[in-house]
Amino acid sequence: MDGTLLDDDGHVPDAFWPLLDDLLRAGIVFVPASGRQYQTLHGMFGERDGLIYIAENGTSVMQGGSSLHREPVEDAAIAPLVEWVRTTVADGADLGIVVCGARTAYIERTDAAFVDHVRRYYAAVEIVADVHAACLDDDVLKLAIYDAGRAETRSGPAIRGLGLPADVVVSGPNWVDVMHRGANKGRALVRLQRHLGVSREQTMAFGDYLNDAEMLDAAGHSYAMANAHASIRARARHTAASNAEAGVVSSIREALPNLKPVLVP
Missing domain, CATH: 3.40.50.1000 (HAD superfamily/HAD-like)
Known part of the structure; x- marks a missing residue:
């Protein structure tokens, strides 16, 4: 697209x-x-x-x-990735995570610029306090990480280094997607x-x-x-x-x- x-x-x-x-x-x-x-x-x-x-x-x-x-993504990949994004943001990185459920997408970052960017790709999206808790009763199809820098050279390699039970692919200049293996x-x-x-x-x-x-x-x-x-x-x-x-x-x-x-x- x-x-x-x-x-x-x-x-x-x-x-x-x-x-x-x-x-x-x-x-x-x-x-x-x-x-x-x-x-x-x-x-x-x-x-x-x-x-x-x-x-x-x-x-x-x-x-x-x-x-x-x-x-769906393996459950064991979700919590560690959510925590990594939160920690990396706390250290000053401009990141955001979208937990992509079959029913809707979930985000917890609330600034207008990020929300508007997410809505460009996700017609069904909910702003929640805790994306991990919110997705527990939904099939998580993908975890999408927005990186305002260069996803291919920064967040992509960093996420691969986490050793998650998932595949990591750079899907755009500012997006990294984490999905079921294969x-x-x-x-x-x-x-x-x-x-x-x-x-x-x-x-x-x-x-x-x-x-x-x-x-x-x-x-x-x-x-x-x-x-x-x-x-x-x-x-x-x-x-x-x-x-x-x-x-x-x-x-x-x-x-x-x-x-x-x-x-x-």
Whole structure:
């Protein structure tokens, strides 16, 4: 989504919507795959036949409002990470944690700048006194740490050094995601391919950042955006125009020249 389908202002390009109608009319499944929560993605795209969501970096797959697959974080990873964030903040770091439950996301940092930033990605969010206590009766799909500095070189390595029973991935310049071991967009995509009876060579995938790597590996037709992280550009088979140029739309149109447009009476 961010840096891939969405433009630099965070909007879906206008040219995408007629393309989506053409894809669904042709029986082609379209899957928004994102580190964002399902509720946020659903608010952007809604429910349509042929639309499936890979949310929370692959830890949740949803169709028609029902869960096809879910991989919660191990309980043993949650409390130590929450405590590490609190301690690091007390030492002066500009960090915030989002505990991403299946029902809602939980935050305990309350300044307006952080809350506004979180709401960009999480439509369902609760401000609570204690994120760990608040999530005890919810499936925690992901722990997202916001780092106002450089996540790739600072908080990412530090969190990996904690030795948590979880995978740690840098999902953006300011975000580190902590998830169930082995969970990622690629594993979710492979499971979805099996569920649908779709092969790797029948799959196109687009990405721009480190949390897209395994998803690109799972697609026979993998595209890195022109604005992608260098390692993602090296990993993909093709390059799409940048997100600012609606590269996802133009690449799909180019790859499917016989896709018939919806006829408007």
